[in-house]
Amino acid sequence: MPASLTRESLVLCIQELPMRVLWQGVVVLSAVVGGAASCGGAEALRLSVVSQVWNPQGRTLQAVRSHLEAAAAQGADLVLLPQECVDTPGEPVPGPITEALCQSAARHRMYVVANLRERDGTKTFLTSVLIDRQGKLVGKYRKSHKMPDETLDLGDELPVFDTEFGPLAMRVGTDRFFPEVDLVYAARGARIILWSQAPEPVEDEHAQDFPSQGRAADFNVYIACARYAYQGPGWITNFYPPYCGCPLGRSYVIDREGQRVASTPRTGGVATAVIPRANLGPGRSPNRSPAFAAITAPVRLPPARAWSKRRVRITAIEAHLPIEELLARLDEAGRLQTDIACTYEYVWIAGPDKKQIAAMTEKARDNLRRVAEKARQYRMYVLIAGVIDRIERNEAILFDRQGREAGRYFKIAKTHEEMIPGQTAPVFETDFGRIAVRICADEWMVELDRCYAVQGADIVFTPTQSWGPDALFRNLRDISRAMDGVNFLVECTHPSTEAIHRSMIVDPTGAVIARAEYRKAGLVSAVVDLDADRPLRYLRVFDPHKPAGYLPEYQPTQMPRSANDLREAILKSRRPELYGPLAPQAAPKG
Incomplete structure (x- = not known):
């Protein structure tokens, strides 16, 4: 960031942000809307999550009542049950099962969230109900999103319900694939998102849970998950091939820092988190910039096109290097037969002296000319970022394989006084795929990542001096967003004393496939297949398999x-x- 950055401009820059940011010893908090969250007269909420056993006996009303009694014995104020906690072909809501659950809630003086198959005329929904301490059904949510192989009907609302603990929201099953659901809930004030889940065709704990950890930290909300357990012999990797798995167990509660604060074992049961009332404040407010209009625009898939190649080498060049060292690193990248190289966020121009700015600008433009020549020499794309062409812009410039400028992205998050923020979220086409860029403090804007996902970005590059409280939070936030967008992530930063604060290349499964050396600036490079190296979609259609071989x-x-x-x-x-x-919200006039 330029030397002209002040504490005052930093506060202005992040006044919309949800979490604390530590900068030069100052903790900056987002504005608090409204009063403190209320948990009745108690100083804490006791939130229990249930993990039922995935078999016919484990999904009966009697089994559910037994789990509710166990939660009551732990002092639960609010209990979350898994998806279709009672196995039925469907019934009205309210109906006999919800009435029985209302009686249990009243008996134990606790809130209950239960998910059931609901029949309403000719339609079938997966419906989560919210029952209060008096046994009154005070709200319901019908699953609103589904994957193509699911046949249920959908609800048309994303409701948030006021309770004595503060506003609550619910999601069900494959709603997890749609981060806008949680982002809308946070925008509507939800403090806790309650997720009822059932086993998926292939059980993968990292794929299912890491995005929720990241969103909890990113959106500044609690996320609770209740799902099913398995009590048979062996475990996930014993089911070979391809490790289809079995119910995961481990229902959990994640706090606003993305950490599990309660979890059942794999074999099921009840776990209870004690959440201080002071921790149930408002979550993240949305950034409603016109730059992010793609999020709420009608669905339109990125146009299909034929690429010249999809297997490419990506190289990140770490740290704020002198120009001669940068050019030498570009030589290294070229010798590796890199298809696209990304640099750090450079500051080549800084104020306030006008003569100094003019001299630095002239030098910076000569640097760009030399970088473009390296792109032409090695027939590789080069993405260079920072205050590198004029003091009024922090930008990323993409040079193509002929050394010609192929696009510019202007950083949206303002971080120095002279800077003109960008107003668009462009995706650039190369000969191998679509790429996008965010720079440093842009990392706070989840809306930017969602715009890139909607526009079909294959790779999101992040040249950054690193923006966030610590490397653990950075990884939760950035890797989970890449998983949500099903895109590759290239984070190009600098060495640090934090062991996990490194430049990295992440694939869409959330696996780090290349990372920098500890406390040593260099190149981070990997060959990726932009089609083959993606997570598969597993369908709820099963074919017979005859065990054979190994x-x-x-x-x-x-x-x-x-x-x-x-x-x-x-x-x-x-x-x-x-x-x-x-x-998007129009900027005020005047």
């Missing part, structure tokens, strides 16, 4: 079908008409 005793007798279209399926299934609280 370790047949561990193999399942049926296998789910799969498709390499997860990103496309998510984009097609988005429902922007429900995302009204995220819609």
Whole structure:
């Protein structure tokens, strides 16, 4: 960041941000809207999550009542149950099962969130109900999103319900694939998001849970998950191939820093988190800049096109290097046959002296000319970022394989006095795929990542001096967003004393496939296949499988079908008409 950055401009820059930022010993907090959250007269909320056993006996009303009694014994104020906690073909809501659950809630003087299959005329919904301490049904949420292989009907609302603990919201099952759901809930004031889940065709704990950890930290909300457990012999990796898994167990509560504060074991049961009332304040406010209009625009898939290649080498060049060292690193990247190289966020121009600015600007433009020449020499794209062409812009410039300028992105988050913020979120096409850029403090804007995902970015580059309280938070935030967007992430930063604060290349599964050396600036490089290295979509359609070959005793007798279209399926299934609280807001006149 330029030397002209002041504490005052920093506060102005992040006044919309949800979490604390530590900078030069100053903790900056986002503005608090309204009064403190109320938990009745208690100083804390006791939130219990249930993990039922995934078998017919474990999904009866009797089993659910037993778990509610166990939660009551732990002093629960609020209990969350898994998806379709009672196995039925469907019934009205309210109906016999909800009436029985209302009686249990009243008996134990606690709130209950239960998910059931609801029949309403010819339609079938997955419906979560909120029951209060008096046994009154005070709200319900019908699952609002689904993947293409799901056949249920959908609700048309994303409601938030006021309680004595503060506003609560609910999601169900594959709602997890749509981060806008949680972002809308946070925008509407939800303090806790309660997720009822059922087993997926392939159980993958990292794929299912890491995005929720990241969103809890990113959106500054609690997220609780209740799901099913397995009590048979062996565990996930014993089911070979391809490790389809079994119910995960480990229902949990995640706090606003993305950390589990309660968890059941894999074999099921009840776990209770004690949440201080002071921790149940407002979450993240949305950034409703016109730059992010793509989030609420009607669904339109990125146009299909034929790329010249999809297997590419990506190289990140770390740290704020002198120009001669940068050029030498570009030589190294070129010799590796890099397809696209990304640099650090440079500051080549800084004020306030006008003569100094003019001299620095002239030198900076000569630097850019020399960088472009390296792009032409090695027939590689080069993305260079920072205050590198004029003091009024912090920007990223993309040079193509001929050394020609192919696009510019202007940083949106203002971080120095002279800077003119960007107003758009462009995605650039190369000969191998679509790329996008965010620079340093742009990292706070989840809306920017969502715009890039909606526009089909294959890779999001982040040249950054690193913006956030610590490396653990950075990883939760940035990796979870890449998983949500099903895109590759390239984070190019500088060495640090924090062991995990490193430049890295992350694939869409959330795996770090290349990282920098500890406390040593250099190159981070990886070859990726932009099509093959993506998570698959597993369908709820199973084909018979005959165990054979290696370790047949561990193999399942049926296998789910799969498709390499997860990103496309998510984009097609988005429902922007429900995302009204995220819609752009016109700037005030005058």
